[in-house]
């Protein structure tokens with residue numbers, strides 16, 4: 001029988017739903033998929049070694065042969081369709097054919113033919129849910145599950161339903177389950193004092209607009225499944241206009257988050273405030289929040305890609321008005337990644353719209369580390385920025401299965417620091433009832449609540465004065481208290497997991513002068529420009545033109561060649577290549593261009609970063625020709641992306657000039673991100689005021705504030721020896737930036753050492769030992785370094801703690817109080 005004549009009639013084992021699909025359609029689909037997406041980057045090295053290079057037909061032939069179906073596409077698809085017919089959402093059948101594990105993305109492309117369509121569906125009863133998910137709910141569970149569905153409705157997109165058939169990690173997020181009836185937890189995790197109509201103002205400088213109360217899919221861990229949230233009526237156009245007017249009269253508000261539910265489900269309510277806010281002079285950024293990018297991407301492609309095109313047009317209009325548009329989305333597990341999602345992110349970023357990702361931390365789903373590493377790495381390749389991981393997910397009724405102790409989230413931060421590109425490390429954040437904190441910089445666990453062991457007290461950066469301007473009822477609430485340093489502690493429902501994380505309160509310190517030593521700043525600028533290399537080599541250097549700065553990152557000279565490229569090619573953990581030479585990357589662009597084109601063939605590298613301090617000090621070297629060339633080297637594609645970024649350094653807000661804004665915009669509109677690494681330098685920029693101004697200024701012109709180096713940066717070496725940075729100032733800086741800035745302005749606070757980067761407080765411990773400060777690097781052990789360099793031995797001055805983590809002396813720091821973030 002020829003290919004065209006074979007049709008599979010699939011009957012799903014539980015639902016008894018049927019579907020018919022022609023073999024020719026499946027062959028064409030898989031051949032096309034392999035032709036365009038069949039590389040190692042998306043599908044993994046093992047599978048790539050099977051299909052190899054070549055056109056789609058050649059790859060498919062190799063796949064058939066290894067799967068035991070040489071020249072027998074009919075038999076191959078008979079096995080796959082039979083497996084898919086048996087696959088249920090709670091028990092997905094492993095898609096393994098003759099020991100060949102078929103990647104999820106490939107199977108999804110097959111499922112799109114068998115279960116086509118892109119709509120979303122509400123399941124009102126158990127039988128309907130069984131049909132959708134190919135489930136068979138046992139008789140003795142049906143009543144209870146119906147009760148769950150009556151309490152917390154089920155809504156799913158066909159996109160998620162396909163993903164659920166092959167991944168438990170997707171089912172876990174969206175399928176109803178009996179434990180949802182547990183009454184433990186809260187109805188709301190916020191106090192409610194910030195709510196006014198469609199407006200919610202939790203921070204002075206930014207406001208949330210709740211424009212639509214429902215979502216295309218209901219996530220089981222989210223408060224939105226609760227009736228009182230879900231059944232709120234949507235605001236009217238008049239309400240929306242009133243809210244825009246309110247913003248017009250609130251000059252302190254700089255950013256608006258347009259959210260819901262999913263605001264993109266409500267065209268009128270979404271379009272009206274975008275047009276209205278465009279005209280408000282003090283508004284700088286509109287942040288549009290939608291999870292549809294992950295679970296319902298077709299929303300953006302429907303109606304001739306209405307929303308996608310709308311966003312591009314509005315971004316241009318907002319740019320003309322000196323404002324920016326950003327899209328915020330959620331991803332939780334790598335099994336959610338789809339070609340549509342990646343394409344959507346890339347398309348937005350290529351058009352100058354930043355996309356940033358937030359991730360709730362879910363027990364039993366993304367709480368180990370490797371899954372988040374894979375997820376974030378793929379999102380980074382597509383062009384996304386990482387914003388937060390929320391630990392734990394909100395402690396509301398019916399979602400206790402998802403709760404993790406705080407300690408688990410902090411442990412994962414160590415794993416990520418060791419195995420993920422520094423550019424996509426998330427801030428580890430908890431949303432307390434009075435606002436967010438970042439663990440071990442702007443907030444920490446103070447103590448367990450004396451009255452109820454299910455609650456802990458968390459130090460926040462917020463003060464009573466902070467709220468006075470917009471939420472005067474703050475002092476009426478019993479889940480906040482003023483602590484000994486004058487900020488507020490918030491009472492929060494969570495398990496700590498490790499009693500040592502309770503570190504008490506700190507005392508208020510003296511207010512530091514904000515006067516800048518301009519002479520010193522000038523000298524330091526000159527020194528920085530003399531040699532732009534960082535020179536961090538955590539293991540022995542394979543050549544004098546390449547140093548390994550991290551498992552995922554190498555720094556190479558513009559004069560690197562075959563030897564260095566071969567080193568990169570051999571280690572598929574390397575995702576980032578930083579061009580770091582004595583002179584500015586823009587001055588070696590001819591050589592760098594040639595190297596980037598060669599690195600483009602190394603599938604595991606998904607980002608090249610060009611260190612360019614002249615971006616700050618001599619932006620005029622970025623001519624039209626340079627910008628065009630950089631744009632041509634930036635490859636934001638789904639199959640094998642290689643993102644280009646500019647790494648620069650701003651030391652002080654007075655360095656920011658209008659020319660930078662124009663330049664960033666030109667680069668952003670080519671999908672190129674610019675980020676700043678900033679070393680803390682006493683008398684120059686080490687106060688809360690100065691860093692807050694710098695963070696605000698960078699955000700205003702579109703530069704990502706990547707990392708603040710607390711110690712260890714080359715520029716700090718000589719300066720900080722004479723003018724050390726006070727650890728208490730770092731806490732004050734983090735407190736101020738979190739409290740008074742946008743969440744998108746917050747840098748990572750990092751210490752650079754000869755053994756790599758660690759996060760201040762979060763993935764390191766600083767202690768004083770006989771007057772010498774010593775730093776423990778929690779992400780790393782000797783095995784970590786040996787995996788990159790079998791000959792590795794600890795440097796002489798390094799000792800280890802009882803868990804084998806390196807401990808080394810650190811200079812350039814002092815501590816003027818007896819409070820340590822450990």
Ligand code: SF4
Nearest residue numbers: 215218219222224291
């Ligand atoms: S999409 Fe967002 S708001 Fe909607 S249910 Fe999921 S987590 Fe909640």
